[in-house]
Amino acid sequence: MIEYRNLRIALLGAGSVGSQVARLLLEHGDELAARVGAGLELVGVAVRDVDAKRDVDIPRELLTTDALTLIQSADVVIELMGGIEPAKQYILAAINSGADVVTGNKALLATHGPELFAAAEQVGAQLYYEAAAGGAIPIIRPLRDSLAGDRVKRVMGIVNGTTNFILDRMDVQGDSFENALAVATELGYAEADPTADVEGYDAAQKAAILASLAFHTAVPVEAVHREGMTTVTAAQVEAAEKAGFVVKLLAICERLTDPETGVEGVVARVHPALISRRHPLAAVHDAKNAVFVQAEAAGDLMFYGAGAGGTETASAVLGDLVSAARRHVAGGPGVGESVHANLPVFGIGSVTTRYQLTLVVTDKPGVLAQIAGLFSEHGVSVEALQQTVASAAAGRSGDQPLTATLVIITHEATEAALAATVAAVSAHDAVVRVESVLRVEGDTP
Amino acid sequence: MIEYRNLRIALLGAGSVGSQVARLLLEHGDELAARVGAGLELVGVAVRDVDAKRDVDIPRELLTTDALTLIQSADVVIELMGGIEPAKQYILAAINSGADVVTGNKALLATHGPELFAAAEQVGAQLYYEAAAGGAIPIIRPLRDSLAGDRVKRVMGIVNGTTNFILDRMDVQGDSFENALAVATELGYAEADPTADVEGYDAAQKAAILASLAFHTAVPVEAVHREGMTTVTAAQVEAAEKAGFVVKLLAICERLTDPETGVEGVVARVHPALISRRHPLAAVHDAKNAVFVQAEAAGDLMFYGAGAGGTETASAVLGDLVSAARRHVAGGPGVGESVHANLPVFGIGSVTTRYQLTLVVTDKPGVLAQIAGLFSEHGVSVEALQQTVASAAAGRSGDQPLTATLVIITHEATEAALAATVAAVSAHDAVVRVESVLRVEGDTP
Incomplete structure (x- = not known):
């Protein structure tokens, strides 16, 4: 069955993913060889410190600190070090030595992807990165190959497990953000410094990768609009639940026509948003991830699994x-990265979406009509409005005026129109405060 | 950008899928060409009757009844006629003329797959069939490529939209099977003769395809254990709901060790089953499909979308x-079908699973203990037992003895042990009747 020489595999990095890759390669080597039609030989594992403690025992003779020499001897280089440098120079060295590269480095791809893909294309090498977005979830291949004959309209993903764990706990247990984060940290879902997760940096990197792939357009991470989820309160989550929504941190990549210029382009954005509890993404609990894809012909698809x-x-x-490895055995060039569409990348200002506004107002006759008037003056159409009875102010001292809470859901509006509306509403005499403004995403099934 | 000659595409069949393929190819040809690096020219559409009415207007000059001549001129042949013959001889003709083949023909693949794959491998041609299982859902590529480095343990799918529509309606609306089927027929979800769907033949074909791919083992459709869902009653669905379950028609493919012989093998089966309402498959409504995959390293994955x-x-x-087309442009052989594992394919007798039994018993002291004794005598362990109060018999004439309903959920047991238990229970004096026996699948999250 095996008719091909052994393929030489070099692994760069032996952290939590790298050490498991080494283990599985060593344990299941025969099975993989049967699938490839050639043996897969792990020829070395480059690490910073050969004596460091690892999750998995890697034979000492495989460990080396000399990554560049290891790379020169390999047919396939697996880069799992993370970070920009030296990962970037190692990947370029691998490409230029004729090796194919497998990487899970989302930070690198989201910032220097086009340069790496161009280098690979020039020498006919391949760069594989299924692990860079969505962890174990097969999402890169479906977007690149399965949907290659379709036109993707929108990708909407829960692509960060830490924040989904936190928001799910706030939803299910009624926890505050701080408590839920503490639990996530205790259980190992959140790192000591959770900034990359809770501020949406990790999700923004994945959004850049998914948008580039879905729209055949290079989308750098700097072009991704990013808002974290540290400002989401227990009260917002509870109010969302009552209204039939759940709060999720979403990475949204969409192809749209700019409402001002009429030009077609791409927007990628990461922010907390409300989605209907009946939407498939609402059923994604704990630290699970899922990517919901809307394509012109295929309709709605969802890919669900462990994101880390x-x-x-x-x-x-x-x-x-x-x-x-199969490509090495079969010969011939593989599939290049496709950026043929090369659409312009717009900012958040081009997006139209729905919004939920929560306002605390003084409970006087006519206030509701005046507020509704402000919305229509700014071209924002109200889809639903709910006024909570003034008893919400119960427990206050008798001197204060009674207040009511208005929860307003709008039809689709631009960021600019919404911002102008919020400014006008805030300035209105009867408005005590704007409690929260959240985007509402996804069709309500 | 285009540096390659146009590729000649032949389409066989212009039914509901074929006519849409023709339309999209004609409308989006330029976009597809940019992704491939070569033009894609639809050179002909073979049909039985060029004058037949179709969903989409196909230019008359493309239509032909001479499929074999059309095939000879093509680089890629798309077969969407369905059925065994003449589809099979056309696909073999295409392979032998050096064309690659794309097919959505599940009946053909489930019965003659190995012969077709062998013919393709012999000449270095490729056979693509993403549309043959799961409709629009990318499931073939993820199983074949993304999970190629992992070991799949179980595939559990809702792979028939008609029956999911019916069961979902029975669940949500409380409809009977007959009423739900009537609605499905009216809405075009069920065909005039619904046998292929409701008796599980369609799902069994997809199970054979998925099992073959997941376990690198040829699994013919004849080896798939098949039970339809026409026997599922409104009462069963309602009782399931009360117990926290939902009834789904599942296609289950699993790698297991035969409990008698200790030999490792594969089982594929289609039957109605209970799954927990918290399981991701429980949220698959209407005519949607989803395939839940459990892999050793990747853990739980789910692929969701339109199955038809x-x-x-x-x-x-x-x-x-x-x-x-990319492979034509890039040259070199592609990926062959992998059956290297070649595991034995077992029948339903090798399966261990959980069961829910509903028994109507006379309400006398000691009956519950006697029934429980019968389970333990046959080596079937009871996980949960619920006795509905005797008032279930209210409304009967006063002469009849009071009855109670026992709902028993077992731990995992073999088919044989379960069958022996059911026989013993049926023969017990106090048992009025065995109301239903249903398998319980999936972990309860």
């Missing part, structure tokens, strides 16, 4: 390794 | 076409 975890992500890396 | 529909399925066909 050493063993889980190693599955995606090994799938890429088998693809790379 | 002309335009939706055309998306999968065009994705395959782009893959085939």
